[in-house]
Amino acid sequence: xxxxxxxxxxxxxxxxxxxxxxxxxxxxxxxxxxxxxxxxxxxxxxxxxxxxxxxxxxxxxxxxxxxxxxxxxxxxxxxxxxxxxxxxxxxxxxxxxxxxxxxxxxxxxxxxxxxxxxxxxxxxxxxxxxxxxxxxxxxxxxxxxxxxxxxxxxxxxxxxxxxxxxxxxxxxxxxxxxxxxxxxxxxxxxxxxxxxxxxxxxxxxxxxxxxxxxxx
Amino acid sequence: xxxxxxxxxxxxxxxxxxxxxxxxxxxxxxxxxxxxxxxxxxxxxxxxxxxxxxxxxxxxxxxxxxxxxxxxxxxxxxxxxxxxxxxxxxxxxxxxxxxxxxxxxxxxxxxxxxxxxxxxxxxxxxxxxxxxxxxxxxxxxxxxxxxxxxxxxxxxxxxxxxxxxxxxxxxxxxxxxxxxxxxxxxxxxxxxxxxxxxxxxxxxxxxxxxxxxxxxxxxxxxxxxxxxxxxxxxxxxxxxxxxxxxxxxxxxxxxxxxxxxxxxxxxxxxxxxxxxxxxxxxxxxxxxxxxxxxxxxxxxxxxxxxxxxxxxxxxxxxxxxxxxxxxxx
Ligand SMILES: Nc1ncnc2c1ncn2[C@@H]1O[C@H](COP(=O)(O)OP(=O)(O)OP(=O)(O)O)[C@@H](O)[C@H]1O
Ligand SMILES: [Mg+2]
Numbered sequence: 309x310x311x312x313x314x315x316x317x318x319x320x321x322x323x324x325x326x327x328x329x330x331x332x333x334x335x336x337x338x339x340x341x342x343x344x345x346x347x348x349x350x351x352x353x354x355x356x357x358x359x360x361x362x363x364x365x366x367x368x369x370x371x372x373x374x375x376x377x378x379x380x381x382x383x384x385x386x387x388x389x390x391x392x393x394x395x396x397x398x399x400x401x402x403x404x405x406x407x408x409x410x411x412x413x414x415x416x417x418x419x420x421x422x423x424x425x426x427x428x429x430x431x432x433x434x435x436x437x438x439x440x441x442x443x444x445x446x447x448x449x450x451x452x453x454x455x456x457x458x459x460x461x462x463x464x465x466x467x468x469x470x471x472x473x474x475x476x477x478x479x480x481x482x483x484x485x486x487x488x489x490x491x492x493x494x495x496x497x498x499x500x501x502x503x504x505x506x507x508x509x510x511x512x513x514x515x516x517x518x519x520x521x522x523x524x
Numbered sequence: 525x526x527x528x529x530x531x532x533x534x535x536x537x538x539x540x541x542x543x544x545x546x547x548x549x550x551x552x553x554x555x556x557x558x559x560x561x562x563x564x565x566x567x568x569x570x571x572x573x574x575x576x577x578x579x580x581x582x583x584x585x586x587x588x589x590x591x592x593x594x595x596x597x598x599x600x601x602x603x604x605x606x607x608x609x610x611x612x613x614x615x616x617x618x619x620x621x622x623x624x625x626x627x628x629x630x631x632x633x634x635x636x637x638x639x640x641x642x643x644x645x646x647x648x649x650x651x652x653x654x655x656x657x658x659x660x661x662x663x664x665x666x667x668x669x670x671x672x673x674x675x676x677x678x679x680x681x682x683x684x685x686x687x688x689x690x691x692x693x694x695x696x697x698x699x700x701x702x703x704x705x706x707x708x709x710x711x712x713x714x715x716x717x718x719x720x721x722x723x724x725x726x727x728x729x730x731x732x733x734x735x736x737x738x739x740x741x742x743x744x745x746x747x748x749x750x751x752x753x754x755x756x757x758x759x760x761x762x763x764x765x766x767x768x769x770x771x772x773x774x775x776x777x778x779x780x781x782x783x784x785x786x787x788x789x790x791x792x793x794x795x796x797x798x799x800x801x802x803x804x805x806x807x808x809x810x811x812x813x814x815x816x817x818x819x820x821x822x823x824x825x826x827x828x829x830x831x832x833x834x835x836x837x838x839x840x841x842x843x844x845x846x847x848x849x850x851x852x853x
Contacts, residue, residue: 426616428578430630430681431605440629444620522619522661 312479313495319393320475320503323465327400328458335405335457338364339412340438350424350434364406372403372464376471396473400464404457411453415446448515455511459504466500476500525717526552526575526685531584533570533741544570546741548584552734554684557711557718559732559749561725561764567741568721572687575719576608577601588685606634609678609716613690615670617662617677623649624658627676634681648676652706668699675706679714686711688720692727704730725766729753729816737764750819754786756851768810768825770853778829779836780809784849785822794846795826802839805829825853 342360345353370378376399380390383398419442427441443450469477476496484493533545544567552558562568573579575586577593586593588604596604617626627648631641649655652672662670671691678686688707692700708731711718720732728735728749736746737760745752745761757765770780785794798806806828813822830836843850 420614420616422612422614422616423618425578426610426612427629429576429605429608429610429687430633430677431602432633433602436633440633441618445618447620518620523663 309492309495312483312492313499316469316474316476316479316496317499320462320465320469320477323393323397323400323468323473323475324458324461327397327404327461327465328454330397330401331404331408331457331461332454334401335408336412338405338409339416340442342409342413343416343442344434344438350428350437364409367402367406368410370403372399372467373471375399375403376468391472393474396465396468396475400461400468403464404461407460408453408457411457412450415449415453416442418449419445448518451515451518452511455508458507462500462503462507525554525556525589526550526719527585527587528552528571528575529585529587531571531574531586532582533567533574533579534582543741545574545581548741548743550736550743550746552717552719554717555711555715556734557708557720557732559720559722559728559735560738561722561728561735562738563723566738568723568738569689570741571738572689572719572721575685575687576605576610578610606630606681607683608685608687609681609683610687610689611671611674611678611691613693615662615667615674615694617670617673619662622659622661623654623665623673626662626673627680630677630680644680645676648680651679651710652676666699667695668702671695671699671703672706675703675710679710679716682714683716685717685719688718690721690723693722693724700727701730707731725764729814733817737761750786750817750821753816753821754784754819754849756784756849768812768823770809770825770827774809776827777807778805778827780825780827780853781840781843782851782853783822783824783826783843784851785813785820785824786847786849787819789822789847791820792846794843794848795824797846798839798842801842804835804839 338360342357342364343349344351345357345360347354379399379402383390383395386398387394389395423445424437424441427437432440465473465475466477466480469475469479470481472478476499480493480496483489484496528548528550531545531548532543535542535544548571560568560571570579574581575593581594584594588608591604593601593604618629621629624645627645628641631644636644649658652675654669654672654676657665657669662673665673692703695703704727707718710716720727722728732749734747735749735752736743738744739760745758753765757767768782770776795806795808806826809825809827811822811824813820815821828836828839830839840850840852
């Protein structure tokens, strides 16, 4: 059983890690664009903002389990198959991008407009304002937001596992549910709880370290 | 240095149109400390923000050292902004960066080498007396210290112009004085032109050699500060110039005269001269004297009882002979 649990845990970690990387890769720029194209911001584009916002809302309103099935053709296109750990990553990323983008958006909105204005007055261009002002200023909030996103991904990955994606969720369903092995069920739950706890603590610690630093 | 002509700024919000600036003409010369005063909502911030175009003017021109700022492309504008420093009411420092890195920020934007940056920041820290706070984060500074960081940051790129939007409004009176005197010293030492936005006449009196009064988007008065205070105000400008008012609980017995003394007449014993020359009673209702831009300006509100209009004419003529500006209330 330890063997099984270890393998499943590693699969979950792999899925979550890869999914998180892609989520940040696409979600961070999307979140940034959502902010800077909004009214009165550094690259105001009302139409683009409206369209992006609409798409993000639409994707967020879709339940994960349905989204997963709905995008099977897309998944096939990308990884060549619709089952297995790699195939599970695609719907995970697709579901997490809009979620993470909104988190990035709220974090960046928190940045004091006056500071952005001061940078503008110093002759900073939009890119410099994003990279040297907005992102550093919002970093603690971004770290906490990323933590929440990863925790969500762990939850979703268990769901993906249930439909053949591998990982902890898969294990829990196959052994814990179908074969009535309650001990496996409990072990998977404990592993998930530990993963989430560790992650949240790490996130909090990192964000706090930055904030304490700034107050010192 | 800065020529503003026919500048207008119109905001439209929820279908409502607000004319924040309505045909502003202003000429600011090199080395001036030019004060712009007005009540809340008069358009002061809009005006100063149009100078470096962090607010886009609706029409009109802003010309700085011969360059029409309003005609510049985005890129040229960013370049020219390095020649225009700005400080703010809320300081607007980066909370994620130390004092040192805040001051270095505009220099890093210009890709100076770290060695040069270090040299410049060190000397700026000395100028604003914050050398010991170099590695501290802004949240640990007092308001006055934050504004000094703001000033150092604004001066880092050695601009010719410094725009100050209510730079002392968030500070207590004592700190305000320190910041104002720092600004004045720096402007003198570095030959910087200052544009100072404020709603407090005290700020104008303390440092501005020229002043414009802004009301509802229009300039209703402008000129040399000391002169403005020693001439008869218009009904609109009375409020700003701190004209004396008789206490309401006194009933008026004679004619009330508002006297303004300036350099020539402020030290002369004019009232005792009056008493010797005229057999009329005089009551002093209110008075003060202050120094505005090294010029002494005194104000006195008196009540005089004369038997006739003609006699009052003689009284007024007497004061005017002594270079006192007389206003009959
Ligand atoms: N972004 C904006 N959108 C709409 N209206 C605005 C905007 N900024 C300013 N206004 C309006 O323009 C007018 C002038 O505003 P401004 O901020 O220039 O005044 P101010 O003299 O700086 O006032 P205060 O002393 O309160 O700072 C006000 O009526 C204000 O409501
Ligand atoms: Mg203002």
